[in-house]
Amino acid sequence: MMNIRFKSTKSRYILNAAAVLALYGVLYAMIENGILNRYAAGLLMTAGYNIILAVSLNLAAGFLGQLPLGHAGFMSVGAYASALFTLGLEMDGAVEFPLALIIGGLVAAVFGVLIGLPALRLSGDYLAIITLGFGEIIRVVILNLSFTGGAFGLQGMKRYSNFTNIFIFAVITLFVISTLIKSRHGRAILAIREDEIAAEASGIPTTYYKTFAFAVSAFFAGVAGGLYAHHLCILDPSTFGFMKSVEILVMVVLGGMGSLIGSVVAAFGLTLLPELLREFAQYRIIVYSLLLVLVMIFKPSGLFGRYDFSLGKTVDDLFIKLRAPNKKGGA
Amino acid sequence: MTLLSQIINGIQIGSIYALVALGYSMVYGIVKLINFAHGEIIMVGAYCAWYLIARLNMPAWIAVFFAILLCVILGVTIEIVAYKPLRNSARISLLITAIGISLLLQNLAQLLFKADPRMFANLFPGSKPFLGLQLTNATLVTIAVSVVLMAALSLMVSKTKIGKAMRAVSEDKAIAELMGINVNTTISFTFAIGSALAAIAAVLYCCSYSQIEPTMGSMLGLKAFVAAVLGGIGIIPGAVLGGFLIGVFESLTKGFISSNLADAVVFGILIVVLLIKPTGIFGKNRREKV
Amino acid sequence: MREPVLNVNNLGIRFGGLQALDDFNIHVNNNEIVGLIGPNGAGKTTVFNLLTNVYAPSRGSINIEGVNTMGSRTHGVTKAGMSRTFQNIRLFKNLSVIDNVKIALHNGIRYSFLESVFRLPSYWKQEKKATEKAMELLSRFDLDRHADSIASGLPYGAQRRLEIVRALATDPKILLLDEPAAGMNPSETAELMANIRKIRDDFHVAIILIEHDMSLVMGICERILVLNYGLIIASGTPEQIKNDPAVIEAYLGQQRGE
Amino acid sequence: MLVVKNINVFYGVINAVKDISFEVNEGEIVTLIGANGAGKSTILKTVSGMIRPASGFIEFLGSDITSVESFKLVKRGLAHVPEGRRIFLNLTVQENLDMGGYIQSSSEVKALQQSVYERFPRLRERRNQIAGTLSGGEQQMLAIGRALMGRPKLMMLDEPSMGLAPILVDQIFEIIKELNKAGTTILLVEQNARMALTIANRGYVLETGRIVLSDTAKNLLVDDSVKQAYLGG
Amino acid sequence: AGGGSDTIKIGFIGPLTGEVAQYGVAAQNAMNLYIDSLNEKGGIGGKKIELISYDDKGDATEAVNAYNKLVTSDEVVAILGAITSTPTIAVAQQSAVDNVPMMTPTATHADVTSYGNNTFRACFLDPFQGSTMAKFSVDELSAKTAAVIYNTSDAYSSGLRDSFIETAGEVGLEIVADEGYSKDDVDFKAQLTNIAAADPDVLFVPDYYNNVYIISSQSKEIGLRATLLGIDGADGVLAIEGADSANVEGLYFANHYSTEDPSELVQGFLSGYEEEFGQTPSALAALGYDGAMILCSALEKVAASGVKLESSDKVFQAVIDELDATDMDCVTGHITYDENNNPIKSLAIIKVEAGEYTLYMKY
Ligand SMILES: Nc1ncnc2c1ncn2[C@@H]1O[C@H](COP(=O)(O)OP(=O)(O)OP(=O)(O)O)[C@@H](O)[C@H]1O
Ligand SMILES: Nc1ncnc2c1ncn2[C@@H]1O[C@H](COP(=O)(O)OP(=O)(O)OP(=O)(O)O)[C@@H](O)[C@H]1O
Ligand SMILES: [Mg+2]
Numbered sequence A: 001m002m003n004i005r006f007k008s009t010k011s012r013y014i015l016n017a018a019a020v021l022a023l024y025g026v027l028y029a030m031i032e033n034g035i036l037n038r039y040a041a042g043l044l045m046t047a048g049y050n051i052i053l054a055v056s057l058n059l060a061a062g063f064l065g066q067l068p069l070g071h072a073g074f075m076s077v078g079a080y081a082s083a084l085f086t087l088g089l090e091m092d093g094a095v096e097f098p099l100a101l102i103i104g105g106l107v108a109a110v111f112g113v114l115i116g117l118p119a120l121r122l123s124g125d126y127l128a129i130i131t132l133g134f135g136e137i138i139r140v141v142i143l144n145l146s147f148t149g150g151a152f153g154l155q156g157m158k159r160y161s162n163f164t165n166i167f168i169f170a171v172i173t174l175f176v177i178s179t180l181i182k183s184r185h186g187r188a189i190l191a192i193r194e195d196e197i198a199a200e201a202s203g204i205p206t207t208y209y210k211t212f213a214f215a216v217s218a219f220f221a222g223v224a225g226g227l228y229a230h231h232l233c234i235l236d237p238s239t240f241g242f243m244k245s246v247e248i249l250v251m252v253v254l255g256g257m258g259s260l261i262g263s264v265v266a267a268f269g270l271t272l273l274p275e276l277l278r279e280f281a282q283y284r285i286i287v288y289s290l291l292l293v294l295v296m297i298f299k300p301s302g303l304f305g306r307y308d309f310s311l312g313k314t315v316d317d318l319f320i321k322l323r324a325p326n327k328k329g330g331a
Numbered sequence B: 001m002t003l004l005s006q007i008i009n010g011i012q013i014g015s016i017y018a019l020v021a022l023g024y025s026m027v028y029g030i031v032k033l034i035n036f037a038h039g040e041i042i043m044v045g046a047y048c049a050w051y052l053i054a055r056l057n058m059p060a061w062i063a064v065f066f067a068i069l070l071c072v073i074l075g076v077t078i079e080i081v082a083y084k085p086l087r088n089s090a091r092i093s094l095l096i097t098a099i100g101i102s103l104l105l106q107n108l109a110q111l112l113f114k115a116d117p118r119m120f121a122n123l124f125p126g127s128k129p130f131l132g133l134q135l136t137n138a139t140l141v142t143i144a145v146s147v148v149l150m151a152a153l154s155l156m157v158s159k160t161k162i163g164k165a166m167r168a169v170s171e172d173k174a175i176a177e178l179m180g181i182n183v184n185t186t187i188s189f190t191f192a193i194g195s196a197l198a199a200i201a202a203v204l205y206c207c208s209y210s211q212i213e214p215t216m217g218s219m220l221g222l223k224a225f226v227a228a229v230l231g232g233i234g235i236i237p238g239a240v241l242g243g244f245l246i247g248v249f250e251s252l253t254k255g256f257i258s259s260n261l262a263d264a265v266v267f268g269i270l271i272v273v274l275l276i277k278p279t280g281i282f283g284k285n286r287r288e289k290v
Numbered sequence C: 001m002r003e004p005v006l007n008v009n010n011l012g013i014r015f016g017g018l019q020a021l022d023d024f025n026i027h028v029n030n031n032e033i034v035g036l037i038g039p040n041g042a043g044k045t046t047v048f049n050l051l052t053n054v055y056a057p058s059r060g061s062i063n064i065e066g067v068n069t070m071g072s073r074t075h076g077v078t079k080a081g082m083s084r085t086f087q088n089i090r091l092f093k094n095l096s097v098i099d100n101v102k103i104a105l106h107n108g109i110r111y112s113f114l115e116s117v118f119r120l121p122s123y124w125k126q127e128k129k130a131t132e133k134a135m136e137l138l139s140r141f142d143l144d145r146h147a148d149s150i151a152s153g154l155p156y157g158a159q160r161r162l163e164i165v166r167a168l169a170t171d172p173k174i175l176l177l178d179e180p181a182a183g184m185n186p187s188e189t190a191e192l193m194a195n196i197r198k199i200r201d202d203f204h205v206a207i208i209l210i211e212h213d214m215s216l217v218m219g220i221c222e223r224i225l226v227l228n229y230g231l232i233i234a235s236g237t238p239e240q241i242k243n244d245p246a247v248i249e250a251y252l253g254q255q256r257g258e
Numbered sequence D: 001m002l003v004v005k006n007i008n009v010f011y012g013v014i015n016a017v018k019d020i021s022f023e024v025n026e027g028e029i030v031t032l033i034g035a036n037g038a039g040k041s042t043i044l045k046t047v048s049g050m051i052r053p054a055s056g057f058i059e060f061l062g063s064d065i066t067s068v069e070s071f072k073l074v075k076r077g078l079a080h081v082p083e084g085r086r087i088f089l090n091l092t093v094q095e096n097l098d099m100g101g102y103i104q105s106s107s108e109v110k111a112l113q114q115s116v117y118e119r120f121p122r123l124r125e126r127r128n129q130i131a132g133t134l135s136g137g138e139q140q141m142l143a144i145g146r147a148l149m150g151r152p153k154l155m156m157l158d159e160p161s162m163g164l165a166p167i168l169v170d171q172i173f174e175i176i177k178e179l180n181k182a183g184t185t186i187l188l189v190e191q192n193a194r195m196a197l198t199i200a201n202r203g204y205v206l207e208t209g210r211i212v213l214s215d216t217a218k219n220l221l222v223d224d225s226v227k228q229a230y231l232g233g
Numbered sequence E: 001a002g003g004g005s006d007t008i009k010i011g012f013i014g015p016l017t018g019e020v021a022q023y024g025v026a027a028q029n030a031m032n033l034y035i036d037s038l039n040e041k042g043g044i045g046g047k048k049i050e051l052i053s054y055d056d057k058g059d060a061t062e063a064v065n066a067y068n069k070l071v072t073s074d075e076v077v078a079i080l081g082a083i084t085s086t087p088t089i090a091v092a093q094q095s096a097v098d099n100v101p102m103m104t105p106t107a108t109h110a111d112v113t114s115y116g117n118n119t120f121r122a123c124f125l126d127p128f129q130g131s132t133m134a135k136f137s138v139d140e141l142s143a144k145t146a147a148v149i150y151n152t153s154d155a156y157s158s159g160l161r162d163s164f165i166e167t168a169g170e171v172g173l174e175i176v177a178d179e180g181y182s183k184d185d186v187d188f189k190a191q192l193t194n195i196a197a198a199d200p201d202v203l204f205v206p207d208y209y210n211n212v213y214i215i216s217s218q219s220k221e222i223g224l225r226a227t228l229l230g231i232d233g234a235d236g237v238l239a240i241e242g243a244d245s246a247n248v249e250g251l252y253f254a255n256h257y258s259t260e261d262p263s264e265l266v267q268g269f270l271s272g273y274e275e276e277f278g279q280t281p282s283a284l285a286a287l288g289y290d291g292a293m294i295l296c297s298a299l300e301k302v303a304a305s306g307v308k309l310e311s312s313d314k315v316f317q318a319v320i321d322e323l324d325a326t327d328m329d330c331v332t333g334h335i336t337y338d339e340n341n342n343p344i345k346s347l348a349i350i351k352v353e354a355g356e357y358t359l360y361m362k363y
């Protein structure tokens, strides 16, 4: 018999890569042909960096089990760092931009460690408050520094972000975080979420892994910030307030804490939803908040709970389902 | 002299934070929920009092009574409709629901009352001399009310039967029920108290700061929550102390360090305090027994 | 031959006004099973908490095969070769049974963050090894058929066994078991007893066992220490302990002492 | 006193208790025995209203309590010492006992507390300690003491001897016998089946959610299959 | 989208919800007022004007999304908006590429019109009002010392503070206190106490009317002696419901026009707005009205030249050319555009006296 099951990991990778490429190809073609107009394409890009933000926050919230309320702070640090980098240099975009994003990510990661080290001594709501506090401090400081442009923010960045590079970075983020989770490092992070004392007793250096998870989470938030900065080409410190952090958290919780596919779907959905509700004008936030409350009441663990999507497995299941009636018929 | 007057400025806003923080602490104490909608209940209370006084020309005390009543009904309804179904779910789902409710109320108010600010006439005009400075009557009333309420609530929680029920419910709902405690009533009662506190805070806030707008509750709520955490969340005297401290820190920072960086400095102080005393000033450091 | 793997001298801790443990000394040899018994609140669990540095001892010294672990964090103690189970089960409740074990294999597999992200061959090789090792451990305790279920859904007894497997996965030289038979019925306890012996023999570990089930303690311990009010009041072979009047008085009660 | 008829309990899709019926008469000690996961705790939780049966019917003191909330049952005289102690971890020992006497008048609380302290002197020693820092066995004593504060007519105990020193296990069973003599009906779940059957009048044996055997305690003690499975040969 | 060719579509982008909603709503109200009256008169070239309004919550991303939707799906001929500076700049960058005519009534940031020739505005630029008020305090109030209190998180407010301080240096006005606050503050007493200790002659408050009102009341409570100076955002301070005008008595502020102006245009706008919305309009409303008026008059001229008003590059350019050539009386003064598409118009200083706005002088 032909082996159609995606049992071997290699074939699963090929399948996933093919699916990602196909998705990219289809969307790209639709944008190029104008089937998706600029409005739609712009939304896709916004959804793209929201996905990066949600997935990266999920690492700290869903997998590490903390409640960070300052993710927008990391995003702003990354956005400013990368914008200052490209504004300060005259380089070829193909070199400059990836470099800028990585620098944005790294600076954010450094902040992640700086904040993580002291903050992680606390837990639960106290940690939440501290991250909230750090987020606000970052915002106020940016507002009062001269090289960040104060309340005017920064502008004049080149519009480097486009569908392709946002797509690539979203895929990278998803790839890195999902592979990370399925490794000894990821298991260590999950163990901390479940029971810190038992994790220590199992030989896991918990402080190291908490800081590490915070840093990785901050890194990708910083990258998303860089993409944002070079998409809108204007940075305004008030964008990165507490409400932005909450917005990202809502994506994570709505999708399901600890479900990457959930974060992707929720980030996408919550980017589109306000746009779909545009016609409702003043009523749209009301509809949005009502939906939020209803989803939580009827699906408290989020749309996907902790479910993690595996394309290979889904395809397998499909084949099994398709084959099942045949077998019956044969018997 | 400026030092003293800055401290008095701080006490004025601090007494408002204290009153709001009390409401947070009551609710947090029992359901471990950062009730983000608390700020919006304050907003509703403020609009209600304003509407009755300014539009319907009711006497102030009747208006305050109805504001409290409305807030209690609203708070308890929110609890029953939106929070109760989530009692056994992860706390974060509850938090997100609270955020949703807060957005909902804020935007409903914006639809109903438009975004324009309204001014509220001070119910306690005038001021009293104090060490050569002037303390407004509104401030004196706010301080008195928050201290009296703090004492009353502390007594209630430690001495009365319902207080006992509250403590049990906050520890373990299922077991509290096995002790013969009606958990639903206890939680609703707590929300009722929290909301009544919100209404009182709303009126006193308006007396000091006069402005009412749909978004007035969010920052106030956040700062008050920070105050509650600083004092040790869930602990009633802690909320009041935290409120006054945040107010005074804020005012002293604005007065003597930098008014631009005030928020950063206040949060900085909060962080330092929590790193030294991870459960807040009055919080008890309890290590888990293994 | 037998040589001490664990040397503990003069360990002690106070909780407020309570001297929960005082002047505690224990020397455990390779492959030895030592029982630690005593009335409720005597300080037995506290001994484990101090040994693994969940609580920092106020004084004393702890030495695992010549390595001083006083003051190292819990994970350091685990790395040095001492692992434990908990009196109130502390599994990673929402994770699968096999992941519970693989977490404890953390220090046994070594690949870096980048190796795991890029899925380099070392990742595959070591993950495979880890899975095999975990399955092997699980099958010894009849848990392999539960490998993919969520830990919290396991029956109580199975959860206790899983805790032991998890502790073993850290490749310890000394295993600390805190009331492993609690909540088990006599036949399950008998099975556990056989298992503990097998662990000792197959893994060459020393075991310190806290237990209130005398059939288990008397059945497998070579040596028993008795604590009361934080002090050792007796030590010796099961026979000696059984007949020690102080132990009967404080702990065993008349019926069993006789 | 307690009649349970054909109850079914589900956790999600798991049918943990399957069509179980049993009864406890006034003045009896009845014990439920069975392996881990047999459904013993689930039955007790269902009776005390902590979980609801999918079907079936429960009667206590002659009235239907199938869907009565637990806090009301307490007032009717039903106490449940749940599995795993479940004391109030952040309250002191004394406060825990106070909670146990929630439905009593305050004068009675004092007297009841004294009698609990007499039974468990260890608790008196630790009365101002935060319960979460008690040793395992001390917590177990507190859980039982707390239930005694409610002065129940029917007391359901879920593995009361777990984690207790042998001398205390004897003591606990003594207490149960005493309570029973003083008029409290007892429904007991125990792993220590031998001890349980020694003091009980009747027993039910459970296997994976079903009652497979029910008889007087005396008969069960000598039943081969019971000996084999639950009494350690 | 759709809608056929029987209407002329204009897009509006501005905050209708969120923290700055009150500004967006005021501008939108005034625009609707103007467009409705125009439609009653028959619209443009026999076609009605349809204003498609989208909320941006004051957020740049939302504004760009709204803009893209207006241009690609709704196919508008021109954009009115945005209201606050950051979203406006974000939109301006994109609209410059498309060369879509854009008229922001209220975005004062200097860079708003710098991205392309297509962007126009109805308001002053930040520096203008700030430096005028500094000169005014020296020239007219003979002030020697000044203090500033401003909203640090708001670009409009900090821009005005910068230009005030800069000009103060030039005209010999000593700045004795410079205090900031953040957007949600309601208690300004700490800053005012510091300012009172420095005892300036004037206190410059570059912010919108609600904060001006509170700062003014609290400075009276503190016992501050200084004369308060505001900017166009302060217009509306007497219209706040429940406000006690005694609290802002003696305030001077810069504005585009005076409500006492007897012209039919101004009085018509004032009475029309009051009738429709039950409120005296703020400067934001006046600017919104003018923005709509300037844009519609450009559209009228294009329509008059026989071009069909639909979304196309040719129409866009025609509208832009007409906007460039603007030379008309508006509510906020007579407006023409300089080479940077910024309006050249005069400034009025309004004083609050006996609870009324009075025209103090024109600059
Ligand atoms: N963190 C703590 N704070 C205060 N007292 C404590 C703490 N931990 C333990 N104790 C006290 O120390 C004593 C010893 O506790 P421990 O848990 O070691 O007892 P144990 O011997 O394990 O008892 P059991 O057999 O009941 O589990 C007890 O009286 C307990 O109340
Ligand atoms: N909260 C729960 N969610 C899912 N399954 C559960 C839950 N609680 C119990 N179960 C399952 O229901 C069955 C009966 O459990 P129960 O706790 O009643 O058993 P028990 O007889 O008390 O066992 P033990 O001796 O271990 O206490 C078991 O298979 C258990 O795994
Ligand atoms: Mg113990």
Ligand SMILES: [Mg+2]
Pocket: D040, D041, D042, D083, D158
């Ligand atoms: Mg059980």
